[in-house]
Amino acid sequence: MCQWLPLNELNILRCSVVLELFFGMTGILVAFYSRSNAVLLDGCYSLLCTLTMMANVRISQMVKLPPSAESPYGYPTLEPLMLFFESIILLGLCLALLYFSTGKLLMGGYIPEFDLALAYEIFSTIIGGATATLFFLLHRSKPSPLIYFEFQEWLVDAAVGAAAATAFALAYHLGNCHPITPYIDSLLTILLLFFLIRLPLKTLRKNFKQLLLKDVATQELLESTRNAISELWDTRHIDISMIWLGRWLWINIEITIHNNTLPNKDELQKIRTKAENTISSICRYYRLQLSLSFLEK
Numbered sequence: 001m002c003q004w005l006p007l008n009e010l011n012i013l014r015c016s017v018v019l020e021l022f023f024g025m026t027g028i029l030v031a032f033y034s035r036s037n038a039v040l041l042d043g044c045y046s047l048l049c050t051l052t053m054m055a056n057v058r059i060s061q062m063v064k065l066p067p068s069a070e071s072p073y074g075y076p077t078l079e080p081l082m083l084f085f086e087s088i089i090l091l092g093l094c095l096a097l098l099y100f101s102t103g104k105l106l107m108g109g110y111i112p113e114f115d116l117a118l119a120y121e122i123f124s125t126i127i128g129g130a131t132a133t134l135f136f137l138l139h140r141s142k143p144s145p146l147i148y149f150e151f152q153e154w155l156v157d158a159a160v161g162a163a164a165a166t167a168f169a170l171a172y173h174l175g176n177c178h179p180i181t182p183y184i185d186s187l188l189t190i191l192l193l194f195f196l197i198r199l200p201l202k203t204l205r206k207n208f209k210q211l212l213l214k215d216v217a218t219q220e221l222l223e224s225t226r227n228a229i230s231e232l233w234d235t236r237h238i239d240i241s242m243i244w245l246g247r248w249l250w251i252n253i254e255i256t257i258h259n260n261t262l263p264n265k266d267e268l269q270k271i272r273t274k275a276e277n278t279i280s281s282i283c284r285y286y287r288l289q290l291s292l293s294f295l296e297k
Contacts, residue, residue, distance in 0.1 A: 080245025109182030
């Protein structure tokens, strides 16, 4: 990687914005000349993703800011809140195009310029697939909910392009005189919408769950943290809770102190260090709160 373009989350998201803007504008232009609703869906989806990515670029900077007097807990809720609204917008687009395409289908369909649409979708599939693969590898090396969200969008773009290219190739092979040809574009658009709608619905549920503070960590992570601490302290006296807010994992470790079992300062620091070592191997961004409670005999 060139020194003048460091590989960080901000630059990754900026590159995604530029690529999505290109495909969004190109898709809408191709849809205008080819009169294809399926291409229009592809282009509008990309253009809408461009607008949400621009917001993601700003959010990716804010969520890393430290706590301040104005925001004593930082900005961990901004990420799930932004992804929640992005999902609602994408869901609205899918429902609007579903209504429009169903109406066209009931009116007898239409015949777009399949050759132009086919060329665009082949190009979109190749570039989208390559970009999705790159974003997946980047997410593995630099875990980020925003990068993973972009990977999902590019994967969807590639899948949409591949399905559209297959349908347009079939229509081009059948010819305009075939009785099925007028219905291909509308049917393709409706099928693509049922496929596309899964991403905003899944993201909507996940981030709404985070906003309700109910997206708890996996049992495996809880057990691995508990097992690490058990080497230093009796786990029967320790309660651990973890919830996700965007990329941030909020951990609360509560040690119940019985009579004559008060840990000293070094023991508490060892417990904290042990927990941090376990968590940091899985999650880069976390906030750990270690607290004590007393139980009388």
